[in-house]
Amino acid sequence: MAKLKLTILNMKEFLHAVNECRGEIRLLSDEGKSSVPGNEEDLVRHYVLQEKLWETYRKNGNSLPLLLDIADGKDYLHIVNYYAGDC
Numbered sequence: 636m637a638k639l640k641l642t643i644l645n646m647k648e649f650l651h652a653v654n655e656c657r658g659e660i661r662l663l664s665d666e667g668k669s670s671v672p673g674n675e676e677d678l679v680r681h682y683v684l685q686e687k688l689w690e691t692y693r694k695n696g697n698s699l700p701l702l703l704d705i706a707d708g709k710d711y712l713h714i715v716n717y718y719a720g721d722c
Contacts (some may be wrong), residue, residue: 636704637711638663643699645721646692652717654680658707660714662688678703 643649653660659677662684678684692699705711 636706637708639703639705639711639714641701641703641714641718642686643692644697644702645688646697646699647719650685650688652714653685654708655679656705658705658710660706660710661704663702663704664689684705 640648656679658679660679661676661698664680677686686699688699703714
């Protein structure tokens with residue numbers, strides 16, 4: 636598993652990239668724990684959790700810092716490629 640720290644500026648494209656992944660992607664806090672208390676669920680195609688991210692993103696002025704735990708190396712590269720192309 637690999638950790639990746641990002642600041643999301645385009646939530647729609649970020650979630651599109653996440654939903655294309657095959658392995659698990661989990662949200663972590665800066666301490667390396669789940670950033671959604673009591674929620675150790677996978678972010679991929681988890682639309683309820685994604686809606687919570689949308690709400691936080693909007694409240695934060697269309698910016699959202701995230702720490703992700705990505706299980707699959709190919710998914711890690713996919714998210715990095717999305718991020719590099721979006722910035």
